[in-house]
Amino acid sequence: MKKQLQELKEASLSAINGADSIEALESLRVKFLGKKGELTAILKQMGKLSEEERPVMGQLANEVRELLTASIDKAHEVLAKKQLSERLERETIDVTIPGTPVIIGKKHPLTAVLDEVKEICVSMGFTVVEGPEVEYSVYNFDKLNTSEGHPARDRQDTFYFTDDDRVLLRTQTSPVQVHVMETQPLPIRIVSPGRVYRKDEVDATHSPMFHQFEGLVVDKGITMGDLKGTLNTIIKRLYGEDTVTRFRPHHFPFTEPSCEVDVQCFECGGKGCRVCKGEGWIELLGAGMVHPKVLEVCGIDSKEYSGFAFGMGVERMAMRRFNISDLRLIYENDLRFLEQF
Ligand code: DAH
Numbered sequence: 001m002k003k004q005l006q007e008l009k010e011a012s013l014s015a016i017n018g019a020d021s022i023e024a025l026e027s028l029r030v031k032f033l034g035k036k037g038e039l040t041a042i043l044k045q046m047g048k049l050s051e052e053e054r055p056v057m058g059q060l061a062n063e064v065r066e067l068l069t070a071s072i073d074k075a076h077e078v079l080a081k082k083q084l085s086e087r088l089e090r091e092t093i094d095v096t097i098p099g100t101p102v103i104i105g106k107k108h109p110l111t112a113v114l115d116e117v118k119e120i121c122v123s124m125g126f127t128v129v130e131g132p133e134v135e136y137s138v139y140n141f142d143k144l145n146t147s148e149g150h151p152a153r154d155r156q157d158t159f160y161f162t163d164d165d166r167v168l169l170r171t172q173t174s175p176v177q178v179h180v181m182e183t184q185p186l187p188i189r190i191v192s193p194g195r196v197y198r199k200d201e202v203d204a205t206h207s208p209m210f211h212q213f214e215g216l217v218v219d220k221g222i223t224m225g226d227l228k229g230t231l232n233t234i235i236k237r238l239y240g241e242d243t244v245t246r247f248r249p250h251h252f253p254f255t256e257p258s259c260e261v262d263v264q265c266f267e268c269g270g271k272g273c274r275v276c277k278g279e280g281w282i283e284l285l286g287a288g289m290v291h292p293k294v295l296e297v298c299g300i301d302s303k304e305y306s307g308f309a310f311g312m313g314v315e316r317m318a319m320r321r322f323n324i325s326d327l328r329l330i331y332e333n334d335l336r337f338l339e340q341f
Contacts, residue, residue: 134170158199213311289306
């Protein structure tokens with residue numbers, strides 16, 4: 001038995017020294033010291049020994065157990081350290097390597113201007129609504145007092161979806177006025193931004209698709225004074241307190257009276273220059289008092305209620321705002337252009 005213990009000691013020590021991983025080491029622990037291990041198997045023979053031999057063997061067995069336990073623990077420690085340092089080696093982070101740059105996008109100049117006007121209008125009590133881009137010609141024209149044969153329809157030619165010309169790509173955001181008046185309770189205070197389409201050749205100031213920003217107020221006792229006050233407030237918040245405006249008579253089929261609103265040229269202060277083409281003024285938007293016929297078509301009593309409306313071109317506003325000289329730049333999505341804003 002002494003010999004067996006001796007052999008076990010030697011065999012296990014060399015196995016422990018040869019173990020190259022913690023897992024291997026742990027299975028050695030089970031193999032030699034476990035309940036069904038080799039040492040236990042040897043100890044089971046103790047009963048066969050004489051009274052004198054038993055304590056001697058017992059002590060020897062204990063020594064072997066302690067030696068093996070200590071060796072395994074020690075080897076475990078060494079291997080754990082080695083594993084850790086290998087992992088640290090593998091996972092070192094070089095904090096001096098430049099990071100991968102994160103490209104942060106920004107608002108398109110058109111969106112920036114649009115968000116700004118929207119915010120101004122919302123702060124004044126307007127609600128933002130949207131309307132369809134594919135529209136019935138009845139909404140785009142007829143209900144806006146522009147019936148078949150009206151010259152304004154020629155100037156706003158567009159894409160028609162049906163042979164009977166009933167469905168088209170809207171040429172203006174004004175049809176949203178009709179949808180709102182037909183469906184929403186009075187009083188009405190809405191703005192509506194969106195894409196519009198016209199048969200136009202592309203050049204520095206024209207595009208077959210562009211954006212408009214429509215506004216509509218309907219209530220009892222609304223006057224041209226409300227129109228002027230509201231538009232002056234919006235324009236001054238947008239372009240600065242000292243912006244000078246001019247309301248000039250005009251004609252739109254769906255407003256009466258109608259006007260166009262100009263701002264004094266920022267560049268020359270009204271003297272006339274290249275930017276304002278010698279005019280001293282820059283046209284900003286169309287507006288007017290909602291035509292009684294339009295109110296009536298939408299089921300609103302024009303004797304009791306009145307309203308004003310306005311519509312502006314968003315591209316034109318962005319171009320003025322950011323000094324963009326060619327409309328085409330706005331749609332090309334060239335980062336060299338967009339990153340300037
Ligand atoms: N829809 C007009 C256009 O495209 C712009 C406009 C003028 C809108 C007067 C209005 C308005 O709401 O009252 O030329």
